[in-house]
Amino acid sequence: MTDAARMPAIDDPDAIAGAAMSLYPESCRGTPRLLCLSENATYRVDLPDGGRRVLRVHRPGYHDADEIRSELAWLDSLRRDGIRAPVPVRGLDGEWLHHVAPPGVAGRHVVMFHWIAGTQPTADIDPASFARLGRITARLHRHSRQWSRPPGFRRRSWTHATMVGPDAPWGRWQEARGLDRTSHDVIARAVERIGGELADYGQGAERFGLIHADLRLANLLIEGEATHIIDFDDCGFSWFMQDLAAAISFFEDHPHMPRWIGHWIDGYEGIARVGQADLSILPALITQRRIQLMAWGASHAETAQVRSLGPCWNARSVALCRDYLAGRLARAIGR
Template sequence: MDDPDAIAGAAMALYPESCRGTPRLLCLSENATYRVDLPDGGRRVLRVHRPGYHDADEIRSELAWLDSLRRDGIRTPVPVRGLDGEWLHHVAPPGVAGRHVVMFDWIAGTQPTADIDPASFARLGRITARLHRHSRQWSRPPGFRRRAWTHATMVGPDAPWGRWQEARGLDRTSHDVIAHAVERIGAELAEYGQGAERFGLIHADLRLANLLIEGEATHIIDFDDCGFSWFMQDLAAAISFFEDHPHVPRWIGHWIRGYETIARLGQADLSILPALIAQRRIQLMAWGASHAETAQVRALGPGWNARSVTLCRDYLAERLARTIAG
């Protein structure tokens, strides 16, 4: 039996008394994320990992990167050590299928919406540039292993997030439009290449839901999907689910200006953005197809897939590139 609530409750015994509290479900997506309310009024976050998505070595690799980023002065979620001194635990109560769990310190802040101040994207750009600078310079520890987010693993037939072909409401014409876009995206990315200056370890899911705004500070959370991909993929992910929002040109412009206060972007990096944005939207269609009954997908509304097809048409006609350029 799969029961993340039971696992969250049983996990409390693995941590010091000061970290034990009442787990309350915050979000159920790839993982089950719980807010842990402590008796003294404090809070922690407990992440109960989805079965079969990341193994123990991959999760330890994520935590190793978080630790290295913090040592470099970049604020990241702080894992809590259990009584055994470890960050990662496997919890399997009697009669319940086991899962990996990690507890983190609570980070204060508000999750932004599409009404976010565009200036926040400038801060996000600066933070992302620091992440990328660290990634390029970091000597990863032996055994470090994270998924590679390539064209095949994002929109290919065996992509971990599912198949875009199974998205609801696609007729033959829509299917052909997306298939044509996928083919062209693949060709553009092959030409762009995976050189070390363009492809490396990134967050890979820097969408609004994974940001917390606290005053003038923007905090990045949820590195669960961090892996190897194009550095500019972090910008494509930043506008996830809102790729056709009218504020996208302003968001992107602020992000680029913020990024370039830390690191330079070449014309090829800017020119690949339409392909990466279209690819991300298609990847999200696949995710939506495999998570069709979740609250997150239902909240997108019935017209979201149709707008995704329109975005692919705009990409193929180069209207998306003109829109991004403002």
Template sequence: MTDPAFLYRLAHAALAQYPLRDARASLLSISENVVFRIDTPSGPRHVLRLHRPGYHTAAEIGSELAWLDALHETGLDVPQPRPGLDGGRIRTLSGADGIPRHAVLFGWMEGTEPTTDIDPAAFARLGRVTARLHAHSRHWQRPPGFTRKVWTPATMTGPDALWGRWPDAPGMTAPARDLIAGCLRTVAAQLADYGTGPEQFGLIHADLRLANLLVSGTHTRLIDFDDCGISWFMHDLAAALSFYEDHPQAPRWVDHWLAGYGATGKLTQADLDILPALVIQRRIQLLAWTGTHAQTQQVQSLGRDWAGRTFALCHAWKNGQFLRHLG
């Protein structure tokens, strides 16, 4: 249910469980989750996230918060969850529809969501921050009970993919279906060769698209770890191009990200070679997502030719013409 009055009632029910006096909620976005800005007369600003029902368990959300705690302790500027009156950080709400929803309150982070006019230097900063994130992931001892989704071809683009079925996406044709199926077979084979060793595969953000960045001056901050999970580390660069993989500036964004990442972390030729496959897999994952979110403002803003451009990208990738400068 996305009725604003209903969502505001849920938000106020959640806020009643936090030590905030006279808190005012302002709806920021309705997407996968519902996000509110929370203001108080004299205290700091916060962000309240109402989770979509049935996607994450409380254990999965708690695991996300545990990683955020650990990242914050290392000095990374990431969202910080706030405890409620009882010391707990996950609230479970039940609205008039009887469907349980989880909610988490975070401290506010300054910055502006970038657009495609973003300075490529911000991608270099993003690469450096992501390298630090991955270095932490490789060495962090996950606490008992830690559980997050695993992002592989099965969960991203398979018949039971978590974001929907790409064959059901708007604009799909029989030739396009055959094209994409062939691309995904090749992607799966390349990923199998690339492997899932600890240097290639681990806990990542998994959704570093522009909407999940905050740019402030010379700072690029990461927000919304809601989809963090286990996958290939280089998928974080693929996700950074989300929806704009065919943008004229995309090769420059990739080059700057790689330069920033390489200044802090280690990249191998195999990492560069697998990147086009991960990017095309992400694009197809997003194609499936547009089919399950066709009525949302975000999907409608992509334009009627977005699916056709996706098919063109698949052709280019199949013919070795996509991000070929990385070879």
């Protein structure tokens, strides 16, 4: 055995992205440029004719091939039902999903998508745009409730345990930076109460099903009057109202949060009903999402997105937990 054969494969998503180009028709081959690094590495592919594609290089061990194919099957069904969704590009072999492993590089799954034009919204987004998002989300949920999923369909379930439990895929909130013993105790009490509320709320089919699960501002593109939802990589089974909690990710304590929620609900109810129990569970879901994001921040501390949150974000997260426990969050959103 040579020394090269003994060397462990390196993790190099840039090399994966470059090697993946040969899997696609000439018209889809270009220069991959890193757009963002989160769970996956996402690249903009600049084509010779001036067009663009998006290449998603999957994080190893996060989703297996069957889970990714299940995501793509849902996207295909959504488009057939007239709902805007990302469009994957078939490779030369006719497949959407490929596994790429250049010599000496640890292999990863890749999927190429057609480029979607638009601008990523910020916290300054017009609150009325949340009404549009609520309508889109209601259509997603209506499709989810009615869709007969294909055999072998498999996606992760986002439950209390998988979001804030000790073995949650996004990490442990206990490892968030800057938390003292008192802060730990506050979050732990919030987690316990949230678990009890969600157990009472239940997982009946009218409340729990296939959702996007990461409908935050970073996964929206605004183009004129159109709102495009992107990045279904975390889609899975959870509470339908979780998509509202995710919509305000990282901005749960923003002054406009109550207005955002009100507009979202108004838009949603134009298509699907929101019951009183669904409204009452929102403070628990919103707080749980914030705690989940604390865990994610701890496991992604060196990323630009986490650094952009600033040094006080975790402290503000603890304050949100206090507001939840004291009932102030429920009063703020009027639910």
